[in-house]
Amino acid sequence: NAGVTQTPKFRILKIGQSMTLQCAQDMNHNYMYWYRQDPGMGLKLIYYSVGAGITDKGEVPNGYNVSRSTTEDFPLRLELAAPSQTSVYFCASSDGQQATNEKLFFGSGTQLSVL
């Protein structure tokens, strides 16, 4: 009964370093999302995917890349970390069945600091 699993929970990066935030879901959901949460700013959509092999930009995609090679996994890549990317990152998934009871299931979040 894992749901959406994010790793790592915490990470400190130096400016210019790269890293990948991992996200996996075991609910066979087609739709997956990456959000970032900055203090007082709510959640901003970075990228989303409507199925394996299909990704699209959200509101704040600059500085990030994603891939979706399988239904289960949706990693988020930071290529050249910058202090502006210090945030809490949430991965989420949904079944896409809007007409029924669709909602977002969230992972527990990754606290990322870029120093």
Added chain:
Amino acid sequence: AQKVTQAQTEISVVEKEDVTLDCVYETRDTTYYLFWYKQPPSGELVFLIRRNSFDEQNEISGRYSWNFQKSTSSFNFTITASQVVDSAVYFCALSEARGTYKYIFGTGTRLKVLA
């Protein structure tokens, strides 16, 4: 464009008081979905309720109730007899039935319930 506004940044109440969290939304669609999520101090995002645009019935779940009014584009959340465990950040969100399945979140309201 779709937008969700939570004008109350932070609310403090004394335990057992009733409190209402406001949510105002903007959308061009006639079919859409509204949500409330709770983010306790532990950081995870917990789904509270989903409401379809064609269902204006108010809903009550224990001490929680939701008032959906299309005429004023509002989806307000009331906690009756608040408890310390209700202390959290509450997010309102909107999803349009346009096939993009993107969710737009408000900036959140931090509720502090004092013993």
